[in-house]
Amino acid sequence: MDLQAFRDSIAEPQPPAGLSPALQALWWDAKGDWAKAHECAQQRDDTAGMHVHAYLHRKEGDQSNAEYWYRRSNATPPASTLDEEWEELARRLLQQS
Template structure:
């Protein structure tokens, strides 16, 4: 699946069931459900989940918590616009999982 197909899936009521937890988290975040995205990112328990967790805390305006999660993810804290970072994460994870 490519980035555009992933974005197109946002028109549905739920993410495709075969999406790994980190992609589900990004999907719910894009739909405006920060709490479900946060729950799924925490549940993932891996570096991909930590990266999304970092993004979510950055978006909520908690840079120190975001920095902790970027570190756990092995990522440099982003200074990109949030939309660009979301797309970069989605693209990287789509390549990883497909």
């Protein structure tokens, strides 16, 4: 799946089958369901999940919690906008899947 297909799928009621928990989190975030996105991001304690978890706390405005999760995922907090970070994460995770 490429980024455009992923974006198009957001119009559907459920995420496409086979998405990783981190991609499911980004999908639910794009649907406006932060709580469901957060739940998905916490499903696995892997680098991708931790990075998406950091993004979600940054979006929430909880900077100290976001910084904790960026450190855990070995990522630097971005200077980009939230939309740019979402796109970068989605693109990278889609390429890895």
